Amino acid sequence: MKKVFLAGLLLVLAVVSFGKVTITYVNWNLGLDIERDMVQEFMKLYPDIEVKIVTAEGNYEDWLIAQAAAGKLPDVIMIPNIPMALTNDWALDLTKMALADPEWKNIPAPLRNATVYNNKIYGVPAGLYFMGYFVNDELFEKYNVKPLKFAPSWAEFLNAVKKLTIPKDGIIGLAEEVQIPEWYPAMKNLRLGWYTWDGKQYNLDDPSFLEAVNIAKQLWQGKYVYDALPEEQKKQYNAGWYGDVWNQGKIAIRWSGTWDTTFFATLPFKSRFIGVPGGRTPVVGDFFVISKTTKNPKEAFLFAKFVTFGRDGILKRLEIDKKNQWSSLPLTTEKAVLDKYFAVKKLFPGLDEAYAKIGTGIIEGVKIVPGYIQSRWTAPTGIKVGDNPNANIGDVIWNAMRGSVNIADYVKQLNKIANEQYQNAVKKIAVMTK
Numbered sequence: 001m002k003k004v005f006l007a008g009l010l011l012v013l014a015v016v017s018f019g020k021v022t023i024t025y026v027n028w029n030l031g032l033d034i035e036r037d038m039v040q041e042f043m044k045l046y047p048d049i050e051v052k053i054v055t056a057e058g059n060y061e062d063w064l065i066a067q068a069a070a071g072k073l074p075d076v077i078m079i080p081n082i083p084m085a086l087t088n089d090w091a092l093d094l095t096k097m098a099l100a101d102p103e104w105k106n107i108p109a110p111l112r113n114a115t116v117y118n119n120k121i122y123g124v125p126a127g128l129y130f131m132g133y134f135v136n137d138e139l140f141e142k143y144n145v146k147p148l149k150f151a152p153s154w155a156e157f158l159n160a161v162k163k164l165t166i167p168k169d170g171i172i173g174l175a176e177e178v179q180i181p182e183w184y185p186a187m188k189n190l191r192l193g194w195y196t197w198d199g200k201q202y203n204l205d206d207p208s209f210l211e212a213v214n215i216a217k218q219l220w221q222g223k224y225v226y227d228a229l230p231e232e233q234k235k236q237y238n239a240g241w242y243g244d245v246w247n248q249g250k251i252a253i254r255w256s257g258t259w260d261t262t263f264f265a266t267l268p269f270k271s272r273f274i275g276v277p278g279g280r281t282p283v284v285g286d287f288f289v290i291s292k293t294t295k296n297p298k299e300a301f302l303f304a305k306f307v308t309f310g311r312d313g314i315l316k317r318l319e320i321d322k323k324n325q326w327s328s329l330p331l332t333t334e335k336a337v338l339d340k341y342f343a344v345k346k347l348f349p350g351l352d353e354a355y356a357k358i359g360t361g362i363i364e365g366v367k368i369v370p371g372y373i374q375s376r377w378t379a380p381t382g383i384k385v386g387d388n389p390n391a392n393i394g395d396v397i398w399n400a401m402r403g404s405v406n407i408a409d410y411v412k413q414l415n416k417i418a419n420e421q422y423q424n425a426v427k428k429i430a431v432m433t434k
Helices: 002-018 033-045 060-069 082-087 095-100 109-113 137-142 154-163 180-188 207-221 231-237 242-247 258-264 297-306 311-320 335-344 351-356 372-378 393-402 411-432
Strands: 021-026 049-053 076-079 124-136 172-174 251-257 271-275 282-290 380-385 388-392
Touching: 021 297, 033 049, 033 297, 033 311, 049 297, 076 082, 076 297, 082 282, 082 411, 095 297, 109 124, 109 282, 124 137, 124 258, 124 297, 124 351, 154 172, 154 251, 180 207, 207 393, 242 251, 251 258, 258 271, 258 351, 271 351, 282 297, 297 311, 311 335, 372 393, 372 411, 380 393, 380 411, 388 393, 393 411
Parallel strands: 021 049, 021 076, 172 251
Antiparallel strands: 076 282, 124 251, 124 271, 124 282, 380 388
């Protein structure tokens, strides 16, 4: 007992003598009790480190830019996308600290690898989610349609969409079709990932992308999706968007992310996550960066580890999450930790199967691929669509899915533009990561 008291006294004296190290932290999810509680738990474990939560005001990205301009970037930042931090020269090189940490290798490979640019580590995975399709099992049962298993075949999926489009009962087979060109090519061509990305370039001229856009068009024209319905038909739902119709139990299959599972569990019907046909489930990460301007990089990394991938932090989060606010899956492959997690956590149906097959997943590009927003949505194309003489790439693809543009006429041009945008972004990052 005396030894314990003496050790505690020495710790207090050390803190008093040398003072606390203070690090600052900003995140967009700090309205959740679990996230603030984790900050407190870290400070209990490390009483010589104080974590000050910084509140972002207004638009998160604009706020970060303003803070950087004022020289006030927080030490630990939940970043909208890693390339943004690199282009603006905000992110500290974490390579030495990460590789020296024995738990770093336990982070699921798709997310761990996503933090590497120019052979250096610049981010810390901070969240793990899946995107894909959710099914309303009660509609399958009511209309005697064979339930879709996790990662069904495309034929099984399409058959279910068609059989469960029942206008006389107000039942819609599929919520929307617009995600198909993003995940479908990876099902058809194992060399490709999200939006035809192969790790080095886009492949929008691959036959699988053309096929995906045309399938989306067929689903739209066949009125298998909510937005394709005439306004008169939509009135029966009194809905602002397809999400409201799903909540009413009138949509058989919808696209979403697993961050919605807490809400879906409260709906008055049984639903389940099935990923995507073919099983290459899209993986979505959240990421921290540590600011280049931090005066305490080791302490900042220690904190980032605790609230994300660290064994102690994961187990503590599992222990204190009494309100079931932790929507991310655990950022570790360590069996002992996963066994504890799956024993304690009541998972939404289908998530265990998705996690077991994470190695075959594809990473969504928004937060990790340089220039993705331009390559996918905003880059001008010089293509005339309707009254617009210079439609952006997103509008061209959108209108092709609606049938007003023949995508086959433009895929080579779109592919060239998408890759030019990527290369432009890579060049900017290369300057900052030498």
